[in-house]
Amino acid sequence: MNRFLKRLSLEKPIIQAPMAGGITTTEMVKAAMDGGILGSLASGYLAPDTLEEQIRIVSDHSKRLFQVNVFVPGGEKMPKDEDVDPWKEKVPGSQHAGTFMTIEEQWDDFYRKIDLILHYKVRVCSFTFQLPPVKVVQQLKKEGCLLMGTASTVKEAVLMEERGMDMVCMQGSEAGGHRAAFLDGEGDSSIGLMTLIPQTVDAVSIPVIAAGGINDHRGLNAALALSAEAVQIGTPFLLCRESGAHPSHKRRIIESSGEETRVTSLFTGKKARGIVNDWMVNNERFEHMVLPYPHQHVLTKPMRQAATQSEDPSRMSLWAGQGIGTLQRETTVKEVIDTFVELEGSV
Ligand SMILES: Cc1cc2nc3c(=O)[nH]c(=O)nc-3n(C[C@H](O)[C@H](O)[C@H](O)COP(=O)(O)O)c2cc1C
Incomplete structure (x- = not known):
């Protein structure tokens, strides 16, 4: 039994990835807890x-552990009118868009969520997009909450460990959804999981969790062989059925292959992996202006x-990882978990 399993009192080294935007439902989380992940x-x-x-x-629903994942705000300033106006012309329906959140409002939202995690004594909390503030790390740890940072490079993982994270989720370039990179601009943060995991394991002493394109026992075994202690699974x-993803989104995943x-x-202003569609193709030349x-x-x-x-x-954001070629049909959380134990001794 590795450190991840021991610390989280889990049976299987698998995390159902948090998927914001209505995709993660409480039904999904409950089924994950029931399945021992x-x-x-x-x-x-x-x-x-x-x-x-x-x-x-x-x-x-259960006494078993679950985690709450929180987006950590960045330091972005409010955009200038001259930068917004061209997008108002390009984006259909933009006249109905809500108001932009100030950075103060984003932090207020963040702290209200941290207060809830503390109040309900949630036992595991994960962060993505930035390093969490030192004070928040101290508060949560004082209450016995286990902390997981998300990183996409070894340098980011080292910073996460220095910030006091108990484990680090390494997101390979294969992963669906938003890139976790927060030192963007420093080299190439699109690193494949195969090279990312062993380099990170050598550089940090906390457990490393592998995320990106892992769809069944084969990916799990590969990640464990590379010395990851667990895997985080999103797209599968x-x-x-428990997911809140729109049927068209699911259909496109089933129809598509990894190279698509x-x-x-272009959808959010932050890099994210999804199935190529008209919005992405038609606006590719405006990426630099987002x-x-x-x-x-x-x-x-x-x-x-x-x-x-x-x-x-x-025109939907069809977030999906590069592993979609092996995903052939709608399933259930239990069926996905079962694909990780297909070979005896996989988990
Ligand atoms: C639709 C979607 C939404 C996601 N939302 C989040 C999120 O809210 N927080 C987070 O830390 N990661 C999020 N991720 C990334 C996952 O944590 C994970 O890195 C990724 O799903 C792993 O790659 P895979 O999709 O190939 O399994 C999301 C991924 C997808 C596909």
Whole structure:
């Protein structure tokens, strides 16, 4: 039994990845907990009241551990009108977009979520997008909460360990959804998991968790062989009946192969991997002009919502990892977990 399993009192070294934007549901987290893996609530984009309701639902369901994942705000300034105006013309429905959140409002939202984690004594908390503030790390650790940082390079993993994280989730370039990179601009943060894991294991002393393109026992065994102590799985759980992903999103994942995903910042202002669609192709030449996250996300929200309502995947953010070629049908959380134990002795 490795340190990850011991510290989290888990049977299987598997984490159901937090997937913000309505994809992670309490049904998904409950089924993950029932299946003996770590379930993850995704607090990104959720109002604190909704997060509170979700924490209550999953806490009432089982005594098993679950984690809450939190987006750590960056230092982005409010965009200037001259940068916003060209996007108002390009993005259909942008006139219905909400107001941009100031950095103070983003921190307020973050701290309200941390207060809930403390109040409900959530036992595991993970952070993505930035290093969490020192004070928050100290507060949570004092209450016995286990902390996991997310990183995409060895340098980021070392910073996460120095910040006091108990474990680090390494996101390979294969991963679906937003890139966790927070030292963007320093070299190339798109590193494949095969090279990322052993280099990170050599550089830090905390348990390393592997994320990106791991869909079944083969990926799990490879990650464990590279000295990761657990894996974090996103896209396969997105395809489950318990997921809140739109049917068109699921359908596109089933129809597509690994080479049909790409990293884009056109939807949210932050790099994320998804299945290529018309919005990405038609606006590729404007990538350099995107508004900083989360402002581009706010501006494109009405467009994405309208696309969802009209079942038009050409303008949805179809987040998915490079492993989609092996995902052939809608499943359940239990079926996904079972694919990790297909070979005797896999977990
Ligand atoms: C739709 C979607 C939403 C995601 N949302 C989050 C999130 O809210 N927080 C987070 O830390 N990671 C998020 N991720 C990234 C996952 O934690 C993980 O790195 C990734 O799913 C692993 O790659 P895979 O999708 O190939 O399994 C998301 C991934 C996807 C596919």
